[in-house]
Amino acid sequence: MKQAKDIALRVTITYVLLGILWIVLSDYFSMALTHENLNMYIYFQRYKGWFFVFVTGTILFLSLYRRTHALIESNNKLMNKERQLQIKNQHYHSLFEQNPDAVFELSLDGDVMSVNGEAEGLLESTFEELKEVNFSQFLLGEEMKRVTDYFFETFKGFASTFETTIHLPNMKRKILRCSLVPIIVNRNVTGIFAIARDITHIKENEEMVVASEKLSVIGQLAAAVAHEIRNPLTSLKGFIQLMQSTKSINDSHLDIMLSEVDRIDLISGEMLILGKQQEIHFRQEGLDEILRQVLILMEAQAHLDNVSITYENLEGKPLCVLGESNQLKQVFINIIKNAVESIPAGRNGRVSITLAPHGTDARVIVKDNGVGMEPERIEHLGEPFYSTKEKGTGLGLAVCQKIIERHKGHIHFKSEIQKGTAVEITLPVKESETTSDFAD
Numbered sequence: 001m002k003q004a005k006d007i008a009l010r011v012t013i014t015y016v017l018l019g020i021l022w023i024v025l026s027d028y029f030s031m032a033l034t035h036e037n038l039n040m041y042i043y044f045q046r047y048k049g050w051f052f053v054f055v056t057g058t059i060l061f062l063s064l065y066r067r068t069h070a071l072i073e074s075n076n077k078l079m080n081k082e083r084q085l086q087i088k089n090q091h092y093h094s095l096f097e098q099n100p101d102a103v104f105e106l107s108l109d110g111d112v113m114s115v116n117g118e119a120e121g122l123l124e125s126t127f128e129e130l131k132e133v134n135f136s137q138f139l140l141g142e143e144m145k146r147v148t149d150y151f152f153e154t155f156k157g158f159a160s161t162f163e164t165t166i167h168l169p170n171m172k173r174k175i176l177r178c179s180l181v182p183i184i185v186n187r188n189v190t191g192i193f194a195i196a197r198d199i200t201h202i203k204e205n206e207e208m209v210v211a212s213e214k215l216s217v218i219g220q221l222a223a224a225v226a227h228e229i230r231n232p233l234t235s236l237k238g239f240i241q242l243m244q245s246t247k248s249i250n251d252s253h254l255d256i257m258l259s260e261v262d263r264i265d266l267i268s269g270e271m272l273i274l275g276k277q278q279e280i281h282f283r284q285e286g287l288d289e290i291l292r293q294v295l296i297l298m299e300a301q302a303h304l305d306n307v308s309i310t311y312e313n314l315e316g317k318p319l320c321v322l323g324e325s326n327q328l329k330q331v332f333i334n335i336i337k338n339a340v341e342s343i344p345a346g347r348n349g350r351v352s353i354t355l356a357p358h359g360t361d362a363r364v365i366v367k368d369n370g371v372g373m374e375p376e377r378i379e380h381l382g383e384p385f386y387s388t389k390e391k392g393t394g395l396g397l398a399v400c401q402k403i404i405e406r407h408k409g410h411i412h413f414k415s416e417i418q419k420g421t422a423v424e425i426t427l428p429v430k431e432s433e434t435t436s437d438f439a440d
Contacts, residue, residue, distance in 0.1 A: 015056070022052050104194040105183075108155070110135070113191065122176075122198060124168055138166040147178075154180040154192050163199070175200045206402060236261070282407075284430050285325045286318045287355055287362055294332045295353075298340070307340050307349030314356035321362060322430040323407045331400045335366045335423050338397075342370030342421060361409070362429050367422040373415040 030044045096103055102119035104112055112130045120126055125133065136144050143164050150160045161179045168174070176196045183191040239257050243249060295311055302309045313319075321328075336351060343349035351368045404411045409427035 018056065019052070022048075026052075099195075100197075102196045102198075104130075104196075106192045106194055108189070108191060110151070119196070122174070122196060123166075124170070124172075138168065139164065140167065150178075150180055151192070154182050155189055157182050157184060157189055173200075174198050175203050233264070282322050282324055284320050285323050285328065286320050287328075287364065287427070288313050288318055290325055290328050291332060291353060291355060291364070294329050294336065297333060298336045301337065302340055302349075302351070305340055305343065305349065306345075307343055307351055309336070309340075309351045309353065311353045312355070314354060315362075319355060319357060319362040320430045321407065321409075321427045323427065327403045328407070331403050331425070332364070332366075334397070334400050335425070339366055339368035339370065339421065339423070342368055342372075344371060357429070358426060360429060361426040364425045364427075365422055366425075367420060369420040372417040372419050372421055373413075374417065 026044075026048045030048070096114075097116050099116055099118060102122040103116045104119050105114045107113055112127075112133065115127050115130055120130070123130065123133075123138065135147075139147055146162075147164055150162055153160055159179065159181045161177070163175065163177050166174050166176060175198070177199050178197075179195040181193040181195065182189045183193060236257055291311060291313075295309060298309060336353070339351045340349070343351075347369070349369065351366065354365045354367075356363055356365075401411055404425060404427070407427055409425060411426075412424045413421065414424070415421040
C-alpha cells in the first residue's frame with residue numbers, strides 16, 4: 001500500500017513540475033519569438049495549452065500503455081503460475097489422500113498436522129483424535145525409543161525406512177513397514193511425512209512358509225536321525241543282555257552306556273528345539289555354538305551318504321551375532337544338507353565348514369566337492385519354486401535368503417561343474433552384551 005502511494009506521489013509531482021516548467025519556458029519563448037507582435041502572442045498563448053495537453057496526454061498514454069502492458073503480462077504469468085500451483089496442489093492432494101499407504105504429516109514437535117483416510121483406518125482413530133494422540137500409547141518402551149531415534153535422524157534431512165510393531169487399544173497388534181521423509185522448505189526441515197503400511201499378513205505368510213519348510217527339513221532329517229539313534233540303542237541292548245546273562249555289572253560298560261544315552265538325549269534334544277514353534281526374539285547368539293549343534297544333527301545324514309563333514313573355527317574368540325538361533329540353525333541345516341546331497345554316490349564326499357571374521361562381519365563358508373552348477377543356474381538360486389533337484393520345491397534357499405536378510409546379512413554362491421560349490425554367509429558381528437527384541 002505504501003509503495004502505491006509513493007508511485008502516485010512521484011507521478012503527481014512529476015506532472016506538476018513539467019506543467020510549471022512548460023509555463024515558464026513557453027512564456028519565455030513566446031515573448032522572444034513574437035517581438036511585441038500582440039496578435040502573434042495571443043495566438044501562441046491560445047494554443048500552447050492545447051499543445052501541452054496533447055504532448056502530456058501522448059506521454060501519459062505511452063507510459064500507461066507500457067506500464068499496463070507489463071502489469072497485464074505479469075498478471076497473466078502470475079495466473080498461469082497460480083493455475084500450475086493449483087494443479088500441483090491437486091496432484092499432491094491426490095497423492096496424499098488416494099495413497100494406499102497411511103500418510104501422516106507431523107510437525108517438528110511430533111504433532112499430527114494432517115492424515116489421509118488410510119492413516120485413520122490403520123490406527124482406527126479419527127483425525128481429531130489423532131491430533132491429540134501421544135504415540136507412546138501405540139508403541140512399547142523399547143520400540144518407542146527406536147522409532148524416536150529414527151524421528152530425530154530425519155531432522156538432519158535423511159529419510160529412513162524400518163519395521164515396527166504397534167499395539168492398538170482393542171488389543172490388536174500390527175506390524176508396520178514405515179518410512180520417515182523430511183519436509184524441506186528453503187533448505188530447512190519444517191516437518192516430517194510418516195508413511196506406513198500394514199504388513200502383518202505378509203509377515204504371517206512368510207512365517208508360515210518358513211515353518212513349513214522347517215517341517216520339511218525335519219522330516220527329511222528324521223530318517224537319518226532314527227538311524228543314528230538306532231546304533232547306540234543296539235549297544236545299550238547288547239550291554240543289558242550281557243548283564244542279564246552274567247548277573248554282573250561292569251563299570252566300563254556302564255560308562256559306555258551312559259555316553260550312548262547322552263548322545264541319544266543330545267540328538268533328540270536338538271530335534272525338539274528345531275521343531276518347536278517359538279516366538280521370534282533376536283538376541284546375542286554365538287555362531288560357533290550354533291554350528292556345533294547343527295553338526296550333531298547333520299552327521300547322521302552324512303554317515304548315511306558316506307560323506308565326511310569337517311568344521312573349523314578360525315577365530316580364537318566367540319563370534320556373536322544378533323539373531324534367532326532356531327532360524328539360523330534352519331539356514332545352516334538347509335545349506336549343509338544341500339551340500340551333502342550334491343555329492344554323487346561312490347565319490348569320496350567331503351563337506352568343509354569354516355567360521356572366520358571378515359571385517360565387521362562373521363563369515364561362514366560351506367564348501368563341498370559335489371557336482372557343482374552352471375553359472376546360469378546360480379543366478380536363479382533363491383527364487384521361489386526354482387530348484388536344481390528333481391523333486392525339490394525351490395523354497396528352501398528362498399527361505400534361507402529371507403532369514404539371512406532379516407539378520408542384516410548376505411548369502412553368496414560360487415560353483416564349478418564337477419568341482420563343487422561354496423556358499424558364503426556373512427552376518428554382522430554383535431560386540432555388546434545388550435539384547436534386543438525384534439518380533440517379525
